[in-house]
Amino acid sequence: MKSHVKALVVGGGAVGTSIAYHLARAGWEDVVLLERDELTSGSTWHAAGLLPYFNMSYATTHIHDYSIKFYKTLEEETGLNAGFSVVGNLRMAQTKERMDEYRLYATTAETCGVPFEWMTPAEIKERWPLVNTSDLEGAIYHPTDGYINPADVTMAMAKGARQRGVSIERKWQVDGYDWTGSEWRVTLTKMVEKGGNLVPSEEQTTITAEHVVTATGNHAQRTAKLLGIKIPAIPVEHQFIVTEPDPALVEYRKTHGEHPVLRDADAKWYVREERGGWILGPYERNAPARFEYGVPDSFRADLFPLDLERIEEEYMSMIHRIPSSEEVGLKDDFNGPICYTPDGNPLIGPAPGLRNMWLAEGFSFGITAAGGAGHYLAQMMVEGEAEIDMASLDPKRYGSWMTTEYAARKNEEAYEHVYIIHHPDEERPACRPLRTAPVYDRQKALGAQFGQVNGWERPNYYGPLDADENFDHDARSFRRGGWWHYAKEEAEAIRNGVGMIDATAFTKHLVKGPGAAAFIDWFTCNKLPKVGRINLTYALTEAGTTRTEYTVVRLADDEFYLVSAGAWTAYDGDYLRKAAEDKRDEMGWIEIQDVTTQWGVLAVAGPKSRDLLNALVKDADPATVLSNKRFPWLSCRDIELGMCPVRAIRVAYTGELGWELHHPIEMQRYLWDLITTEGEAHGLKLVGARAQNWLRQEKSYRAFGHELGRDATPLEADLPRFVDLSKDFHGKAAMEKTGIRSKCVTVLIDGPDDTDPWGREALYLEDGTRVGRLTSGGYSVAFGKSIGMGYVSPEVAKTGQALKVKMLDKLWDATVTEDSPYDPENARIRQDG
Structure with a gap:
């Protein structure tokens, strides 16, 4: 074995072999893959080998698409047949609502170039007469999809890697694992067979590696302990059964080709052919998490006992859908561990707090994702960034607050939700509430309906109280849900009066020290604000794309208060700390503190916001404290509201006159009561995140994870006013070299009366040419129609350009509007009082 390598990949399943292959293909030499047992001995060996395209995530759809195309090339390269049966994938729907889900998914597929077809029940019956279509609404069909032999494709990638x-x-x-400061020193133990078990021997060795990638599957918790980090990848039991040959299927196959992989999402299962019989794979309720604290040494390529009672409902529904299977016996059964994460998406990217340590863990659809995961992770490692935005899969989307218990219960929920309808406004209930602001109970008592962001409970909207039996807060929809009218009233209150938004979940970092100013100036692309002022700025990736959006408040010459998106606390903090560590010798000492949980934030906005706050300000001349002269737009002041000291920032994500009131979190209940009591005289309305999302689109305010991400530069986001090209900053040269590949625009949409875009829809020209996609969507109370933001080809990014937006499989007229269509001169934000 080599003693020093460029990259060490730990884990010999489909994911690990793909990573090793793609690192070598990208040009890295001295790559070693380690496997503690035999290749494919983890979940790979008992995987069903399905390759489903269907995924609501833009990044994951690209990953799956790459895999399916890549696997078809392996035989030519390696001479090994990967066992790919391109039979297609038929995803059936029993309800109109399920068809709405498919229509929303189809817009993501279109933007990624994934082929699909719509099928009616009659068309399904004509092609596959063994399928009972009597209660179907229709289906979406992927003709290039199918299934593959997991062991064969892994061995093909392994041969290609060799x-x-x-x-x-x-x-x-x-x-x-031991980080020496420049590389990893990895201690290895030889494993030997003993009594049917795999046990450590006394033989040990070490290997040093510039980079390490862990793809340890079911052993992710052991990996986490060795690295001293948290990895929320824990296996859940997954069962599938194989039937004896079905005489009707055998007869059908004499004159017809193989059935596609059949998915009855409403029945929560997939079925495919297997040697004249059927494989049934259900995603049932109450499947337990396993190995929460590590895999026993005695567990190798083993299985759990089958629990047929748990899948009885799914088994009976298969008989209903394929009646000929009723008299067929069971031939084989499998119940093995498959890793999940709390949101069902894998963890791909740099490990939190560690250098040159990369995670590829938590693959619930590992065979489908393996090829693409290897490709895009290799891009990140070799080139510094992937061509698609991988932030949604970053391991740091879960912070240190996450526990084993949380991960296990949420992973069970993610498994159960594989076939539960994925509403874009869904809020899954497991492990909630967990992280709550002090005013949570007050909000709940006032009708707040919460969403979860990074574990925080955040009001989405305020609806009627539970005592109103005519309103179902849990009703979800692909169209305008029951909450829509309440969000509309909240948005109108901000535009016409005054509203208050709980923004406590915002990420907050304090950066100070002798090197702080020079560091922030290099780390971000905008000019530094003066003391007492703020600016909006961006930290870039090495590729010049947007890594993080910050509101920077300069508290002193060498002290900065950074505010960023609440969903990305660990993600932002890790990048910030590592960058500061790299610059300390050059720029001087830089201290960074995560103060997110120390400061609560209540945002008060609207044309009457000054009147409300003036009534609460404690000052010798309270009427002037919030005036433009003493408190101009884009500035920060320490003020007192009653007995609460407040760091007030004159900025509003809604585009109205307003202030963010950052306060000691232990005083939040006092401040809340003070504002809401006085607010009664001013018509104060409590406002949730959904209304705020609509309002920020009327101002063309970009949001990280939507318009802002690692696949577009700030210039492509059309934000040159926040980029100071006269200075040097991290990622500048790469940003300028990239140029403008696409451009961010705001569109107003003449859409249907019951539907708004969700931010996943494809954009077309009048002639049917696809020119872009939406990244955000909603409703505009200012214009009385749907609104969206997204990216289009640069040549069509001009005001007045006519477009079409695909919503629920129909094209609707849309027009590119000016940037900040509501109050483009910012007169309302700047108004004096």
Whole structure:
């Protein structure tokens, strides 16, 4: 075995072999893959090998698409048949609501170039007469999809990796990681067979690696302990059964080709052919998490006992859908561990707090994702960034607050939700409430309906109290849900009066020290604000794309208060700390504190916001404290509201006159009561995140994770006013070299009366040419129609350009509007009083 390598990949399943292959293909030499047992001995060996395209995530759809195309090339390269049966994938719907889900998904598929077809029940019956279509509404069909042999595709990738110089070492277990400051020193133990078990021997060795990638599957918790980090990847039991040959199927196959993979999402199962019979794979309720604290040494390529009672409902529904299967016996059964994460998406990217340590864990659809995961992770490692935005899959989307219990219960929920309708306004209930602001109970008593962001409970809207039996807060929809009218009233209150939004979940970092100013100036692309002022700015990736959006408040010459999106606390903090560490020797000492949980935030906005706050200000001349002269737009002041000291920032994400009131979180209940009591005289309305999302689109305010991300530069986001090209900053050269590949625009949409875009829809020209996609969507109370933001080809990014937006499989007229269509001169924000 080599003693020093460029990259060490730990884990010999489909994901690990793909990563090793793609690193070698990207040009890295000295790549070693380690496997503690045999290749494919983890979840790979008992996977059903399905390759489903269907996924609501833009990044994951790209990953799946790459895999399916890549696997078809392996035989030509390696001479090994990967066992890919391109039979297609038929995803059936029993309800109109399920068809709405497919129509929303289809817009993501279109933007990623994934082929699909719509099928009626009659068309399904004509092509596949064994399928009972009597209660179906229709289906979406992917003709290029199918299934593959997991072991064969893994071995093909392994051979391809070896051909490119990768060394694959089996029966070696990692027992220690030690970062020397420039590379990883990894301790290995030789594993040997003993009594049918795999046990450590006394033989040990070490290997040093510039980069390490962990793809340890079911062993992710052991990996987490060795690295001293948290990885919310925990397996859940997944069962599937294989039937004896079905005589009707055998007869059908004499004159017809193989059935596509059948998915009855409303019945929560997939079915495919297997040697004249059927494989049924259900995603039932109450499947338990396993190995929360590590995989027992005795567990190798093993299975759990089958629990047929748990899947009885799904089994009976298969008989209903394929009546000929009723008299067919069971031939085989499997119940094995498959890793999940709390949101069902894998963890791909840099490990939190560690250098040159990369995670590829938590793959619930590992065979489908393996090829693409290897491709895009290799891009990140070799080139510094992937061509698609991988932030939604970053391991740091879960912070240190996450526990084993949380991950296990949420992973069980994610498993159960594989086939539960994925409403865009869904809020899953497991492990909630967990992180709550002090005023949570007050909000709940006033009708707040919460969403979860990074574990925080945040009001989405305020609806009627539970005593109103005519309103269902849990009703979800692909169209305008029951909450829509309440969000509309909240948005109108901000535009016409005054509203208050709980923004406590905002990420907050304090950066100070002798090197702070020079560091922030290099780290972000805008000019630094003066003391007492603020600016909006961006930290870039090495590729010049947007890594993080910050509101920077300059508290002193060498002290800065950074506010960023609440969903990305660990993600932002890790990048910030690592960048500061790199610059300390050059720029001087830089201290960084995560103060997110120390400060609450209540945002008060609207044309009457000054009147409300003037009544609460404690000052010798309270009427002037919030005036433009003493408190201009884009400035910060320490003020007192009653007995509460407040760091007030004159900025509003809604585009109205307003202030963010940052306060000691232990005083939040006092401040809330003070504002709401005085607010009664001013018509104060409590406002949730959904109304705020609509309002910020009327101002063309970009949002990280939507318009802002690692696949577009700030210039492509059309934000040149926040980029100071006269200075040097991280990512500047790469940003300028990239140019303008696409451009962010705001569109007003003449859409249907019952539907608004969700931010996943494809954009077309009048002639049917696809020119872009939406990244946000909603309703505009200012214009009385749907609104959206997204990216289009630069040549069509001009005011007045006519477009079409695909919503629920129909094209609707849309027009590119000016940037900040509501109050483009910012007169309302700047108004004096």
